[in-house]
Amino acid sequence: MDNLPILGDASREFAFNAATGTVGSKTVLVYFVNHSTAPVNLGGAERSMIALVEDWYATDPDFEAVFITKAPHGKFVAAIEERGWKYRSFLYRGWTIPAPNPPVSEITYFANDDYRSTLEIIGMMENRRPDLVVTNTLVAPWGAFAAATLGIPHAWFIREYGDLDHGLTFQNGRRETFEDIGMLSQAVFTNSLALRAHVGQYIDESAIDVVYPRVDVDEVTRRAAAAPAVAPFGADPGLAITVVGRLADSKGQWRVIDAIGALAARGVRASVCLVGGQERPDYDVQLLERAARLGVADRVVIAGEQAEPFPFIAAADVCVTPSGIEAFGRTTLEYMATGKPAIASRGGGSAELVEPGVTGYLFEPDDTAELADRLELYARDRELIVAHGEAGRARAVELVSHEYSNQAAIARLVETATAEPARLPNVARYWFSLPPTYFASAGRGRRITLAFIRTRLPGRLRAVIARPVSALRRRRSR
Incomplete structure (x- = not known):
């Protein structure tokens, strides 16, 4: 109430x-x-x-x-x-x-x-x-x-x-x-x-x-020091990548999976942990099926919604904001605040946060090969990971005290x-x-409500029949 x-x-x-x-x-x-x-x-x-x-x-x-x-x-x-x-x-x-x-x-x-x-x-x-x-x-x-x-x-x-x-x-x-x-x-x-x-x-x-948006760099650092609630990567992840954000087509997690597949074809090992809830009950299954087709299903961990995403960021070598366009890109700034190199698409606000070649890299959202290229740079040069991570944290401190402050x-x-x-x-x-x-008036509300339910019911039933476990899990989370 x-x-x-x-x-x-x-x-x-x-x-x-x-x-x-x-x-x-x-x-x-x-x-x-x-x-x-x-x-x-x-x-x-x-x-x-x-x-x-x-x-x-x-x-x-x-x-x-x-x-x-x-x-x-x-x-x-x-x-x-x-x-x-x-x-x-x-x-x-x-x-x-x-x-x-x-x-x-x-x-x-x-x-x-x-x-x-x-x-x-x-x-x-x-x-x-x-x-x-x-x-x-x-x-x-x-x-x-x-x-x-x-x-x-x-x-x-x-x-x-x-x-x-x-x-x-x-x-x-x-x-x-x-x-x-x-x-x-x-x-x-x-x-x-x-x-x-x-x-x-x-x-x-x-x-x-x-x-x-205000990001408290010191608070992020403190929270990132905790252990992840679930294991974000396997025993031999290669380049460890974390992506934080709602699982959805628009957020572009599939781009990272495709890039990992492209890297595997080049002989470069990389793994990704996806942290976030999902819009559709079966979207996690679709992402895993995509990874299986590329032969990298064992390198994808879907951690789901997490109260504390920062330990998953801290566990990574590099983090990615793969959405086609972001109004700002809070996760991009949080990656940098945690001391991780950030790779983001050139669409929207993330492009004004990342300094290419200094704190991370940018890529065209329609060019998965370019994303794979950027990731390969880090996979082959561990010192670059450290240098870009340190520069990213300094950049995050600068941004939170920017003229565009609260x-x-x-x-x-x-x-x-x-x-x-x-x-x-x-x-x-x-x-x-x-x-x-x-x-x-005149019972119209009841008729409209029934008509509205009839338009919604088939889609809901199809989702439950197709992915009953995922549908129940989403209902419980709500």
Whole structure:
């Protein structure tokens, strides 16, 4: 259940004080809107938002954060409760969705949740009005809609491309979605220069701030010293490679498996440990089958989701970020912080973290042979592993104290609390009420729900029949 009684009226007159990071004599009250339940693990977006709030509290102990998050409760709410922070959860999805052209029953089913929750969030903000609303990731706009309905300043953290990296579909089109983000926000942040350039096609790039996710290098080093929960490599791994990240086509673990196969054909032995949960119940089986076809199945270990991934990084010689494109590449920075050479694709934010030939290498995501070439350099030169690892850690220390730090973002956010907000027309609240009203009338909700279940059931049954053990394991993890 939600842990937060929203009481009182926090509306006030104020003036920004840049020296203290506060508004007048009162601290900024900020509502942070989260897009995910984090059913299996905290993603990079959630971890980055939590780190930002922690840094803000460290800057100003009287600052108050309240979280609006997606229901049902998962790892994100657990992390919030562990820190003693306030939150309320709501049923909603988003305006970026997993697949294009969903059936009408699916659109209507989720519209009921989305817009009913928007009305409830508006009521929450009226009951205790924040100085600023911050939306985390481009997925869910409902907090931004509520803020604009009430004339509350709003900031948006874009931490992904959406379609290019996660395969999401923009319900109203990519250009239209980013333009709306710009229209609804008095400050927009991206987590890399690469993503800022991408978003800058649709929003004035000069108005977009960059904030690198905070990685505590000393904390990473401490946690990496522990023993891995399971053995990451066999007795004779050759070049030991670790890849951390959700198992999915878009994350590109298959590229590393193909590269290991190419190295085996050259007479170079290499092994990989894959650390992370998976989107599809049978995806680990598909990766192992791919490795078997290449004759390297004995050199692939799938460790699964791990509470402590850093010992697996420490056990490797080199680490790889093999996704086609990453908005930032937190794992790339974590590899470097652990003192490991990092190999990453040239797509997205990782390319601005790695110094080729100094802290690691870059490769074209469509060129597995180039990835194999980079790995072979390390397999044949152990001194290069040490040199690039040491340089990588020094580079990580430099990056976490960069101009694109949380401290700079906090100062910008406090200033944003005094900005002139966007306003939706008064009729917007009526528009938000229409889907729930339709859903509740004349038994339509039951018919829509049944139709929605019918569209989902065949795919779920096929997954259970094809991979029953994997399906049960995923259900238990959720």
